[in-house]
Amino acid sequence: MRILLVEDETDMARALMAALNRQDIVVDHVSTLGIAEEAALSDVYDAVLLDRKLPDGDGLSLIPILRRVRKGLPIIVLSALGSSDHRVAGLDTGADDYLSKPFSTDELLARIRAILRRPADLGETFATVGKLRFNLSERCAEVDGAVLDLTRREMLALEILIRRAGRIVPRSALEEAVYGFDEEIASNALDANISRLRGKLSGASVNIHAIRGLGYVIQASP
Template sequence: MRLLLVEDNLSLADSLTRALNQCGFAVDCMHNGADADQVLRTEDYALVILDLGLPKLDGLEVLRRLRQRRNKVPVLILTAHGSIDERVKGLDLGADDYLTKPCDLTELEARARALIRRSHGFDSAELTFGPLSYDSVSRVFSLPAGPLSLTPREHAVLEVLLMRGGKAVSKDALSEKIFGLDESSSPDAIEIYVHRLRKKLDGSGVAIVTLRGLGYLLETRDAAA
């Protein structure tokens, strides 16, 4: 899953990016509100982690403009401003959650995953699609025969498809959701990951189907077929 981190403290931004990368997230980072506002007009993210005290454009204004465009991406405010007034302003403008600095990285990861799950209609940490299950805490995909062994990219593709709950996702959209802005990638690389996933899911009762002109989706089927 691809996140946007907006943080003007460069050392903190770097440490948070590395920590979130280790948790399996692709992270784009902006260091001022104006750049964040601009990228949010064109890029698609699973979550925005937003500082409030930003140069050029403060975080509350970034949030206000985001919601004015009717963008429903979950927003987690992460800031040193921990007053009740600041929290109320952020929540009134459409923030989904709030953490004050310094925060525990384990809690940040847990809240990020919970917001992403809820934005896709999942209330539990255990996600299922037919015989396929996903523990979003341990980040393990399993079939009745046991856990699936996946590379990070295979994991990212399958996670996006699972979150979409059987709805088609285009190749370009998959590429945008798993690669950061700074990564050199081609949407055609998605075909490689899908091909590998199909082999690993073969005969399991769940498959990745190609819909011409629409993209890929997860589909349940008879495991004996």
């Protein structure tokens, strides 16, 4: 799972990132609306955690922009503006949930899990290529009914590949999906990750092809 955190309070951001990382959640942290808009529209995030009082405006102004492009993207507002009127304004603007500061990280994690359990507005629950079946809601993969034991990064790579099955996924898009903004990525890290993933997909009747200079594509074996 990958989450975009839009928060300008450094201590708050660090605490949230640490809590989410302990749950094997990749977190990208930005502190302004301008950077958040560019990042959120990249189509690699499972949810957005959005502060309101940001240096360049009210976080709520970002919600209609995201809703026009990514209708089903879960958005949770995290704000010190916690009155009933503020919560109503957030929800009416299109947020899926509104959590007033201060809050416990356990409650935030529970709310994230609850939102991600909701049926998606668009798309299918399962994606299938060859004998490989990927549950897009639960984020698990199986072959002939047997659940595959994949690492978090292998699962993230497989998810973006299978969502775009038959199409080339650029290296940059894969690296953005698998690694956080602040992570240092070795030149061969993605290739090594894909190599391990290929090994675990043995018997799935799928191939992950490297397209020189472009990226990777997953296809059913002939």
